[in-house]
Amino acid sequence: MLLLNGQPINYFHFSGGEIQVKLPEVIQEERVTLTWNPSQSDHIILLGLTVNALVNAGIYDIDLDVLYLPYARQDRVCAKGEAFSLKFICKFLDSLDVSGIRIWDAHNPELTDELLLGNWVWHWEAHDIFARHGLLNQFDLSNLVLCAPDKGATDRVSKLANHFELQTPVYLEKNRNPSNGRITSMYFNHDNRTVNGYDVMVVDDICDGGATFLMAADTLKAQGAENLYLYVTHGIFSKGLSELLQHYKHIYCHHVLHHSLYKSDENLTILQEFPNVS
Numbered sequence: 001m002l003l004l005n006g007q008p009i010n011y012f013h014f015s016g017g018e019i020q021v022k023l024p025e026v027i028q029e030e031r032v033t034l035t036w037n038p039s040q041s042d043h044i045i046l047l048g049l050t051v052n053a054l055v056n057a058g059i060y061d062i063d064l065d066v067l068y069l070p071y072a073r074q075d076r077v078c079a080k081g082e083a084f085s086l087k088f089i090c091k092f093l094d095s096l097d098v099s100g101i102r103i104w105d106a107h108n109p110e111l112t113d114e115l116l117l118g119n120w121v122w123h124w125e126a127h128d129i130f131a132r133h134g135l136l137n138q139f140d141l142s143n144l145v146l147c148a149p150d151k152g153a154t155d156r157v158s159k160l161a162n163h164f165e166l167q168t169p170v171y172l173e174k175n176r177n178p179s180n181g182r183i184t185s186m187y188f189n190h191d192n193r194t195v196n197g198y199d200v201m202v203v204d205d206i207c208d209g210g211a212t213f214l215m216a217a218d219t220l221k222a223q224g225a226e227n228l229y230l231y232v233t234h235g236i237f238s239k240g241l242s243e244l245l246q247h248y249k250h251i252y253c254h255h256v257l258h259h260s261l262y263k264s265d266e267n268l269t270i271l272q273e274f275p276n277v278s
Contacts, residue, residue, distance in 0.1 A: 001259065001274060002046050003035040009050055021049045023057060031061040034098075037274070038070050039257040044092065051096045062098040067255050067272075068234045072107035073206070087115050094118035104254060105129065105156075105205050105233035126156050126203060126233060127163035129254050133271045135231070141166060145198045145225075149186075149216040150174050153204045160203060168193050170200065172216055183211055186219040196224030207232040207253070209239045217247035237261075241268060 002009045010022040019042060032054065036047050047064075054062055074085035086108070093101060093116060100120040106112045109123050130136060136144075146169040148157035154171055161169045170193050175185045200220050202213055207230070217228055227249045235253035244251060245267050252269045256262045264270045 001035075001037045001039065002043060002050060003274065004050070005029060005032055006035070009046065011046055011049075019045050019049060021046065021053050023050075023053050027054075027057065027059060030059070031063070031099075032059055033063045033065060035065045035067065035274075037067040037255060037257065037259075039068075041070075044070065044089075048092070048096065051098060055097050060097070060099075064093075064096070064098045064101045066093075066101060066103045068257055069103055069106055069112065072112070075108045075111055086111065090115035090117075107152075107205055125159060126205070126231075127160045129233065129271070130160060130164070135252060135271070136164060139199070139201075143197075143199055145170055145193070145195055145200050147195075147200050147202045147216065147220065148172065149202050149204055149212050156205065157203050170195055170220070172219060174212070174215070183215050186215050188219075188223070194223070195220055198225060199227040199229065200225045201229040201231055202248075203231045205232065206234045206236060207244075208236045210237070210244050213244060214247060221247075235262065235270070 004023070011019055013019055034047070034050065036043070038044060038047070051062060069089065071085035071089045077084050090112065100122070101116070102122055102124060103112065104124045105126055106123060113121060141164070145167055146157050146161050148154045148169060148171045151173060157169045157171070161167070171189045172186045173189045174183050175187070176182060177184050202216050204212070207213060213230055220228060228247055229250050229252065230244065230248045231252040233254045235256040237256065241251065250267060250269065253271070255272045255274070256270055259274050262268060262270065264273065
């Protein structure tokens with residue numbers, strides 16, 4: 001999905017599979033914003049061609065909002081013969097003639113900054129999103145504990161708790177089966193934080209299949225947690241929501257990748273929704 005000043009970009013495919021974009025005949029603004037939430041590889045080419053078309057039309061002041069940074073989780077080479085995908089996508093973004101790039105809750109913001117060399121980049125982190133949307137206003141903060149479901153979420157949850165002066169969070173860690181990488185159990189990484197009788201919000205950047213959050217829910221409930229809530233910035237939800245909603249009273253996300261499949265309802269709150277475009 002790609003929007004120009006909030007409106008979908010028109011494009012089509014040639015018979016050979018190539019993409020061509022078609023900008024509006026008249027663009028009144030001298031400064032434009034592209035909002036990019038890619039859910040397939042074609043959307044990478046679409047972004048590059050759209051920036052090129054804007055520059056060809058004499059528009060040089062282009063801000064890029066990257067809601068979901070593709071390949072952000074492929075932030076290392078794990079085996080011989082694999083690509084360093086995050087480095088590739090950062091080089092692609094560096095090649096674009098844009099004025100600046102805003103990335104929403106990057107999976108690895110420090111490494112992303114190291115790899116993005118050619119553009120002015122700034123990050124919207126989880127605490128920025130919570131503040132912008134007043135996400136905690138509906139909760140009794142004296143009875144709410146935040147939870148990081150694994151090591152990767154620790155910094156995100158700590159910053160969030162410190163920003164809003166919340167109670168000490170819960171930090172979980174995973175045990176995995178070394179032969180297949182599957183999560184076998186979770187445990188509290190310290191003993192001085194109880195969740196017994198508290199509502200708990202599990203916070204992370206991405207929900208894909210949801211196995212981490214299902215295991216986290218079982219672990220928290222076993223320790224006496226009351227209502228469970230889930231917040232993720234990027235909702236992929238590749239296995240749907242039904243099993244998650246058996247454990248979580250409500251799910252919050254900033255946006256979903258497959259926006260034609262999910263809309264806000266009594267179980268799901270999407271903070272930033274978009275029109276259905278291909």
